Amino acid sequence: MSAEPQTASQATPRRRSPWRERFREDWLVFNHNPLGRAGLILLSVFGVMALLSFLPPLIDPMYHPMTGVDPQVLYSEGPSARHWLGTDFMGRDILSQLLAGTRVAFMVGVSAAFMSIVLGVSIGMVAGYAGGIIDTLLMRLAEIIMVLPTLLVVLMLSALFGKLNIWTIVLLIALFRWPGVSRVIRAQTLSLKSRPFIDAARVAGASHTRIVFRHIMPNVLPLAFLYMTFRVTAAIVIEAALAFLGFGDPSTVSWGMMLQWVWKTGHMFQAPYWLFPPGLCISLITLSFYLLGRAMDEVLDPRLREENGTV
Amino acid sequence: MALLEVENLSIGYRTKRGVLQAVDNVSFSVEAGRSLGLVGESGCGKTTIGMALMGLLPRNGRVTAGAMRLMGRDMLGLSREQWRGLRWKEIAMIFQAAMNALNPVQRVGQQIAEAILTHNPGLSRGEAHSQVEGLYQLVGLSLERLRDYPHQYSGGMKQRAVIAMALACNPKIIVADEPTTALDVIVQDQILQETKALQKEFNIGIIFISHDISIVAEVCHHIAIMYAGQMVETGTTDEVFREAKHPYTRALLGSFPALGGERRPLRPIPGEPPLLIGQLAGCRFCDRCPEHGHACKLDPPQWRRFSDTHFALCDHCD
Amino acid sequence: MEQAPQSKPILELRGIGKQYRSKGRLGKGGGQTVVALSEVSLEFRAGEIFGLVGESGSGKTTCGRLIVGLEKADQGELLLEGRSYGTLKGESLRAYRRQVQIIFQDPYQSLNPQLSILDSVAEPLVTNRVGDNKARLEKVLATLKAVGLSPPEDYAFRFPHQLSGGQRQRVAIARAMILGPKVLVADEPTSMLDASYSAQIFDILLEVRQRLATTIILITHSLAAARYLCDRIAVIYRGRLMETGPADAVISDPRHPYTQALIDATPKFGDCGPIKRYGTLVSPERPASGSAGCAFFRRCGLAHLGRCARQAPELTPLTLGHLVACHYTQEAPAPETGQACRLGGMG
Numbered sequence: 001m002s003a004e005p006q007t008a009s010q011a012t013p014r015r016r017s018p019w020r021e022r023f024r025e026d027w028l029v030f031n032h033n034p035l036g037r038a039g040l041i042l043l044s045v046f047g048v049m050a051l052l053s054f055l056p057p058l059i060d061p062m063y064h065p066m067t068g069v070d071p072q073v074l075y076s077e078g079p080s081a082r083h084w085l086g087t088d089f090m091g092r093d094i095l096s097q098l099l100a101g102t103r104v105a106f107m108v109g110v111s112a113a114f115m116s117i118v119l120g121v122s123i124g125m126v127a128g129y130a131g132g133i134i135d136t137l138l139m140r141l142a143e144i145i146m147v148l149p150t151l152l153v154v155l156m157l158s159a160l161f162g163k164l165n166i167w168t169i170v171l172l173i174a175l176f177r178w179p180g181v182s183r184v185i186r187a188q189t190l191s192l193k194s195r196p197f198i199d200a201a202r203v204a205g206a207s208h209t210r211i212v213f214r215h216i217m218p219n220v221l222p223l224a225f226l227y228m229t230f231r232v233t234a235a236i237v238i239e240a241a242l243a244f245l246g247f248g249d250p251s252t253v254s255w256g257m258m259l260q261w262v263w264k265t266g267h268m269f270q271a272p273y274w275l276f277p278p279g280l281c282i283s284l285i286t287l288s289f290y291l292l293g294r295a296m297d298e299v300l301d302p303r304l305r306e307e308n309g310t311v
Numbered sequence: 312m313a314l315l316e317v318e319n320l321s322i323g324y325r326t327k328r329g330v331l332q333a334v335d336n337v338s339f340s341v342e343a344g345r346s347l348g349l350v351g352e353s354g355c356g357k358t359t360i361g362m363a364l365m366g367l368l369p370r371n372g373r374v375t376a377g378a379m380r381l382m383g384r385d386m387l388g389l390s391r392e393q394w395r396g397l398r399w400k401e402i403a404m405i406f407q408a409a410m411n412a413l414n415p416v417q418r419v420g421q422q423i424a425e426a427i428l429t430h431n432p433g434l435s436r437g438e439a440h441s442q443v444e445g446l447y448q449l450v451g452l453s454l455e456r457l458r459d460y461p462h463q464y465s466g467g468m469k470q471r472a473v474i475a476m477a478l479a480c481n482p483k484i485i486v487a488d489e490p491t492t493a494l495d496v497i498v499q500d501q502i503l504q505e506t507k508a509l510q511k512e513f514n515i516g517i518i519f520i521s522h523d524i525s526i527v528a529e530v531c532h533h534i535a536i537m538y539a540g541q542m543v544e545t546g547t548t549d550e551v552f553r554e555a556k557h558p559y560t561r562a563l564l565g566s567f568p569a570l571g572g573e574r575r576p577l578r579p580i581p582g583e584p585p586l587l588i589g590q591l592a593g594c595r596f597c598d599r600c601p602e603h604g605h606a607c608k609l610d611p612p613q614w615r616r617f618s619d620t621h622f623a624l625c626d627h628c629d
Numbered sequence: 630m631e632q633a634p635q636s637k638p639i640l641e642l643r644g645i646g647k648q649y650r651s652k653g654r655l656g657k658g659g660g661q662t663v664v665a666l667s668e669v670s671l672e673f674r675a676g677e678i679f680g681l682v683g684e685s686g687s688g689k690t691t692c693g694r695l696i697v698g699l700e701k702a703d704q705g706e707l708l709l710e711g712r713s714y715g716t717l718k719g720e721s722l723r724a725y726r727r728q729v730q731i732i733f734q735d736p737y738q739s740l741n742p743q744l745s746i747l748d749s750v751a752e753p754l755v756t757n758r759v760g761d762n763k764a765r766l767e768k769v770l771a772t773l774k775a776v777g778l779s780p781p782e783d784y785a786f787r788f789p790h791q792l793s794g795g796q797r798q799r800v801a802i803a804r805a806m807i808l809g810p811k812v813l814v815a816d817e818p819t820s821m822l823d824a825s826y827s828a829q830i831f832d833i834l835l836e837v838r839q840r841l842a843t844t845i846i847l848i849t850h851s852l853a854a855a856r857y858l859c860d861r862i863a864v865i866y867r868g869r870l871m872e873t874g875p876a877d878a879v880i881s882d883p884r885h886p887y888t889q890a891l892i893d894a895t896p897k898f899g900d901c902g903p904i905k906r907y908g909t910l911v912s913p914e915r916p917a918s919g920s921a922g923c924a925f926f927r928r929c930g931l932a933h934l935g936r937c938a939r940q941a942p943e944l945t946p947l948t949l950g951h952l953v954a955c956h957y958t959q960e961a962p963a964p965e966t967g968q969a970c971r972l973g974g975m976g
């Protein structure tokens with residue numbers, strides 16, 4: 001009895017792209033959510049930081065986060081006009097390291113999350129749609145991987161093969177983090193599969209590939225994006241942990257790496273200006289992605305209600 | 312005195328696009344032992360009225376004008392506590408989806424007993440259970456079914472159980488919102504007959520909400536036709552069916568296929584009902600009206616009287 | 630009944646049977662077998678509207694899904710224009726479906742919410758590689774117009790949630806009709822719609838039949854709707870045909886106690902004319918008769934406790950084209966037989 005359907009049918013102006021309209025509505029809901037707003041603001045701060053990371057080495061080679069050493073500094077020093085956040089034990093600028101770390105965090109987080117989502121969505125859709133033995137096999141595989149502790153396995157692998165390249169780490173995180181997504185997507189696919197519009201597509205002559213990609217995928221993508229924000233968080237934390245434990249890629253400066261240097265050189269309790277920035281950044285970026293995900297969750301929710309509950 | 316009186320009731324919903332006037336200036340009354348059928352298509356406001364009568368309007372809905380009186384007592388100013396005392400005891404509702412009104416993990420008999428106990432705290436468990444047994448016999452359910460769970464019931468049995476639940480506290484008035492929509496014809500017929508019999512026996516007033524005019528014709532003494540938030544015609548069942556005045560009523564009657572008589576072509580109503588947001592001048596059915604066209608677009612139509620009970624909201628019908 | 634009864638059937642069901650096996654509880658295996666359809670044989674003639682009438686769970690929807698190949702029959706065969714489509718698969722299934730289409734009950738569920746109307750309606754063209762994009766767009770617009778969505782440009786670029794139920798069902802009809810199928814299955818096309826919309830949908834179906842000579846199989850629970858639309862109807866109960874014949878004959882002179890019970894139960898109003906009460910239903914239900922007996926035994930007031938419980942009656946012709954599956958109607962013909970004869974004979 002809600003008046004929603006007729007409202008919508010008559011209020012629509014001609015030929016205006018409904019996608020854009022939909023996006024606008026979603027954006028309004030999102031923007032009304034204080035959590036989402038906070039997350040977005042925080043995230044844009046990090047985005048700016050990642051962009052700024054290209055700057056310091058251009059100003060002066062000594063600001064290069066990895067190789068730039070300030071000849072005037074002999075040991076770790078606190079903040080000064082020359083080094084706003086101070087330097088590390090070799091005289092490298094902490095601010096430039098922090099900025100470079102932001103870039104790495106984004107890179108690691110987004111690419112690992114993206115890869116795990118692609119894997120998870122495809123496997124989930126195939127399992128849910130195909131059913132039967134394929135479903136069973138894929139889901140058992142997912143369960144096996146899910147119970148393996150990611151951090152431990154990656155640690156063991158890096159102990160076996162020596163230091164791992166940052167992209168290998170990204171790949172490993174992606175490979176270990178798809179099962180959760182695939183289970184959710186599979187459940188969604190199962191419920192979509194029994195909806196009459198899939199039958200309608202079959203009668204219209206659509207092949208299985210077409211049904212999966214044209215009919216099921218657009219309906220699970222919003223959920224996949226939601227999961228992606230949570231996966232980003234997980235990937236960043238795993239990478240930081242690996243680096244802190246000394247199994248990171250030695251050729252990149254990540255926040256975890258910075259923490260490891262603090263710890264290894266015994267500055268844990270001597271140089272708060274060095275310890276806190278990377279630690280705080282890890283917590284805040286995780287928080288911002290998490291808030292973003294929560295807000296997206298709320299955007300998706302009314303949409304689901306609107307589509308299912310029209311009478 | 313009428314059991315239930317509704318006067319000039321208007322209900323609005325706050326929506327993103329503005330206030331949606333779901334019910335506009337609706338008046339009716341129900342006597343004890345009589346039934347009123349509220350008929351209209353989805354979106355006409357009939358369910359909203361039912362919800363308002365139960366004090367169950369959604370949070371964005373609000374009664375904007377008018378009055379509702381139950382046995383002379385004003386219902387609009389009631390507090391939450393007072394509503395709780397009224398609901399089920401004085402006025403009960405049979406919901407659209409009977410299947411969902413039952414708790415799936417509790418035995419059906421138990422659920423009804425609980426309902427009785429909540430509203431009559433003085434009763435003992437045994438008394439409540441014997442009342443439930445009486446109710447089961449009343450609605451034609453076998454007593455062996457008392458200890459079953461809802462999923463073991465068929466659709467018709469669930470609907471009967473829900474009716475038993477509505478009768479549990481001896482209400483004076485029952486609001487039945489599409490109580491048989493999900494049921495098969497034969498079961499629907501049985502339930503309608505039983506409803507009629509129960510109404511006679513207990514002298515209950517019934518408000519029967521339905522989109523199906525043929526069902527309402529079976530059970531109701533009076534009929535009110537609703538369109539786009541307004542009542543457009545009201546009268547006894549005979550009057551409305553034999554001498555329908557309002558073009559919408561006629562169109563509605565003409566769009567149902569009949570089982571007997573001559574095979575006449577149906578007359579579909581073209582177009583869609585208007586959007587109920589913002590100002591609506593003139594007759595709301597105007598755009599779809601097959602009889603009088605656009606002449607009534609400007610001025611709001613007035614009620615015309617055809618008999619003591621028969622009225623239509625149309626300037627041109629006679 | 631304009632067409633000659635001898636005209637070759639366009640679609641034929643021969644002894645169709647379908648069972649579902651419900652899963653056993655907690656790995657105990659050996660679940661129950663539920664018979665959805667049992668020995669259903671029907672012939673659909675070119676250009677007719679055939680009503681399949683029954684309650685929920687009667688197997689009428691399964692029958693419709695079988696006809697469009699969404700389910701596979703366990704027994705019997707399906708013939709389209711005399712050609713058997715026993716095992717529908719791949720290319721032959723696609724070819725078959727160009728001829729046999731369906732519209733579903735719930736227009737809120739049968740359109741993909743993420744696809745525009747244009748994409749939904751054009752889908753059969755795309756999957757069957759008909760025309761290029763421009764030709765497809767034109768065809769879609771023409772078809773939308775034909776089902777009363779005009780101007781079609783207004784609707785083609787919208788999404789399902791922007792349309793009313795009646796409009797969505799028209800879109801569904803447009804999609805089903807865009808390839809010009811010979812047979813259209815309409816599965817309760819109006820049961821989710823308001824009366825004014827459902828009359829519109831009925832009229833569109835009638836128009837489709839008239840313009841394109843499409844055979845329409847209307848699956849419905851409403852005898853009144855069947856009477857309005859159909860040339861012939863079949864009444865189905867628990868997967869078995871109870872009665873079949875010309876719509877007028879079956880409704881004005883039902884011979885099976887189940888059909889009679891259905892007519893008793895249908896709400897009557899307006900100019901219904903004299904319709905008698907048959908009172909053939911027995912309440913409460915009898916205990917089950919086992920699988921051998923008549924499907925309607927448990928609720929039948931006329932049933933003979935011995936014969937009807939043990940032996941399922943065959944579908945036997947009463948008059949030309951009017952068949953009934955009941956042991957007792959044949960033995961004691963009602964006095965009105967003469968009139969039914971005339972009606973049937975005209976067909």
